Amino acid sequence: MNDWLRHGPVTDGIELVEAFFQGAAYGSHRHDSYAIGLTMAGVQSFRYRSAMRHSLSGQALVLHPDEAHDGQAGTEDGFRYRIAYLAPELLQQVLGGAPLPFVDGGVSSDRRLVRAAAGLLANFDAAPGSMELDDALVDIATALRQAAGQRQLPGGDxxxxxxxxxxxxxxxxxxxxxxxxxxxxxxxxxxxxxxxxxxxxVSPHRYVTMRRVALARQSMLRGLSLADAAAIAGFADQSHLTRHFVAAYGIPPARWLRLQGARTNVQDAPRTAL
Missing domain, CATH: 1.10.10 (Arc Repressor Mutant, subunit A)
Structure with missing residues (x-):
């Protein structure tokens, strides 16, 4: 297996990931962010909203927050993709309090959305300037609303x-x-x-859980043990963190670290049933 994963430059509210997988990539999991990406090569297959989806090179992936999905290669050649995880509150700076756009199906060939995703994912090796990032966010928010059509969620406060x-x-x-x-x-x-x-x-409870998972992940990347990272982030113990980590990212913490070349003394925990 030649699976790998790398992160783009760190920007507040945006996480960029590029990866290659053969066979199974992720178990079923959910994010508290939008996941907007592009399949770069191969066939990217995943189960989303009770159906199997297939994304080909040049198509956009649009996964709404808190929607369960998994991931695997659609052919034996594997697949490569880039994806941006966008905090909903970041998009709200553009949307101005409008309900989050919902693009059905998880895969889109909408040219506006593909072009906007490509712009956001282009700066993978160097952080974009402030105005450039603002433009990319406006493009993404606008494309999402256009691709969603008239579909709206109920308003609120x-x-x-x-x-x-x-x-x-x-x-x-x-x-x-x-x-x-x-x-x-x-x-x-x-x-x-x-x-x-x-x-x-997402619900307030899930938002709290995901923020704590993110805090634990930062501690792990600094070299702390999984047990220490769990304690710092407010989880009851290591197994408690592992369960939520798998629910958030689809893989155990030790494997997540290994995919990035990080050293760890944590043994793989069995995948947790979701």
């Missing part, structure tokens, strides 16, 4: 959802409840839960 998200970011190491978020935002707890999903694509 964007200001309350934004306050709740900022509260979570500032209090990530504390024990959070939906009542805490409701008091901070001035919105009743159930309306806030609906608003949060409308504008950011």
């Amino acid at each position: 964007f200001r309350a959802a934004h306050i709740a998200r900022e509260y979570i970011n500032d209090a990530l190491h504390t024990r959070l409840t939906l009542d805490d978020l409701a008091r901070a935002s001035g919105r009743d707890r159930w309306s806030l839960a609906r608003d949060f999903r409308t504008f950011f694509g």
